[in-house]
Amino acid sequence: MSNPGITLALSKGRIFEETLPLLAAAGITPAENPESSRKLIIGTNRDDVRLIIVRASDVPTYVQYGAADLGIAGKDVLNEHGGNGLYQPLDLQIAKCRMMVAVREGYDYAGKVKQGARIRVATKYVKAARDHFASKGVHIDLIKLYGSMELAPLVGLSDVIVDLVSTGGTLKANGLVAVEHISEVSSRLVVNQAALKLKRNLIQPVIDAFAAAIRH
Ligand code: ADP
Numbered sequence: 001m002s003n004p005g006i007t008l009a010l011s012k013g014r015i016f017e018e019t020l021p022l023l024a025a026a027g028i029t030p031a032e033n034p035e036s037s038r039k040l041i042i043g044t045n046r047d048d049v050r051l052i053i054v055r056a057s058d059v060p061t062y063v064q065y066g067a068a069d070l071g072i073a074g075k076d077v078l079n080e081h082g083g084n085g086l087y088q089p090l091d092l093q094i095a096k097c098r099m100m101v102a103v104r105e106g107y108d109y110a111g112k113v114k115q116g117a118r119i120r121v122a123t124k125y126v127k128a129a130r131d132h133f134a135s136k137g138v139h140i141d142l143i144k145l146y147g148s149m150e151l152a153p154l155v156g157l158s159d160v161i162v163d164l165v166s167t168g169g170t171l172k173a174n175g176l177v178a179v180e181h182i183s184e185v186s187s188r189l190v191v192n193q194a195a196l197k198l199k200r201n202l203i204q205p206v207i208d209a210f211a212a213a214i215r216h
Pocket residue numbers: 011012013014015055056057073074075076077095096097164165166167185186187
């Protein structure tokens with residue numbers, strides 16, 4: 001029998017933690033903590049709601065193909081994914097941070113840009129970086145990384161990085177400084193459009209409960 005309930009895709013870490021109060025507002029309590037459990041499918045107090053735990057950047061893909069009916073993903077991730085097939089009804093105002101350009105302390109970013117120099121950019125956020133530098137008319141060589149971007153300028157892999165910053169503590173600890181703000185980032189609720197039509201009786205109350213619980 002196919003699953004008659006709804007499946008919500010979440011990632012571990014800050015998004016899971018900050019989603020717990022929203023789930024509670026919708027009357028949903030996870031049966032296990034994904035930080036300590038190795039299970040990737042987690043039941044809840046409700047027979048008709050389950051959670052799947054996936055990599056943050058994979059959330060839009062699961063929802064796009066209907067393997068999850070709903071999901072919670074950062075705007076950074078949604079921007080890279082493109083949002084195809086996803087209904088994005090709510091900015092949940094969680095996991096807030098900023099997408100920034102950062103360099104080594106002492107690197108003359110403004111000067112390089114003014115000279116029209118080609119800049120090497122290391123990032124996980126290839127689309128955001130391309131769009132940002134194209135809009136400034138700056139020519140770049142892009143180097144795709146999957147994590148620990150802060151290392152790249154320190155070992156000469158790149159001149160700059162494009163990364164998410166909240167307190168700036170990680171940049172500071174590595175002798176980097178933010179030099180440009182690209183965008184504000186927070187996490188969004190994403191919904192599979194076909195699922196919304198077929199299971200509106202289950203999905204709409206979750207959207208409504210989340211909407212009522214958002215902290216502005
Ligand atoms: P991963 O390590 O799989 O890339 P993270 O847990 O680092 O995942 O990030 C998941 C999501 O949390 C990101 O897509 C982003 O939206 C948000 N995020 C990342 N870094 C921060 C931060 N420093 N502060 C707040 N939110 C962040």
